[in-house]
Amino acid sequence: xxxxxxxxxxxxxxxxxxxxxxxxxxxxxxxxxxxxxxxxxxxxxxxxxxxxxxxxxxxxxxxxxxxxxxxxxxxxxxxxxxxxxxxxxxxxxxxxxxxxxxxxxxxxxxxxxxxxxxxxxxxx
Numbered sequence: 001x002x003x004x005x006x007x008x009x010x011x012x013x014x015x016x017x018x019x020x021x022x023x024x025x026x027x028x029x030x031x032x033x034x035x036x037x038x039x040x041x042x043x044x045x046x047x048x049x050x051x052x053x054x055x056x057x058x059x060x061x062x063x064x065x066x067x068x069x070x071x072x073x074x075x076x077x078x079x080x081x082x083x084x085x086x087x088x089x090x091x092x093x094x095x096x097x098x099x100x101x102x103x104x105x106x107x108x109x110x111x112x113x114x115x116x117x118x119x120x121x122x123x124x
Contacts, residue, residue: 002026002113004096009118012086016122020081022096022115030054030074033099035111036081038092038120048094049081050104059104064090086122093117 008020024034035050049060049070058070069082079096097111105111 002098004098004113004115006094006096006115006118009094009120011121011123014087014122014124016086017082017084018086018120020083020094020096020118020120022079022081024077024079024096024098026098026113029077029098031102033101033103033105034072034079035097035099035105036070036079036094037097037108037111038090038094039117040089040092043092045095045108046092047106047108050099050106051079052104053102057104059106061106083120086120088122088124091120091122093119 003025006022030053033052036048037045039045051058051070067085072079095117096115098113100112
């Protein structure tokens, strides 16, 4: 049984920081890529960042490059999203997802398991 549980969301002022965490359960979590997506009200899911099983490779959407950092600790089966210099347009529900293999991908269809999401609200 694969489960993903996010935490760390909240309300923050523009320019502030948050760290999201996602604990993944199931077999050999370290063998799979993990990613973060977000969905703002009335908008489609958007890819944010992804990381390979060993953490050697990462990928980001252009709008968060230089502000967000994805990392993982395989001893804790946890992936993190460090978010700095937050902007109101970052407001969304953030979802953690596990891919079907050990790669980074922007495509939702390549992620088989999803968490329930955590709300991030950035006030101006």
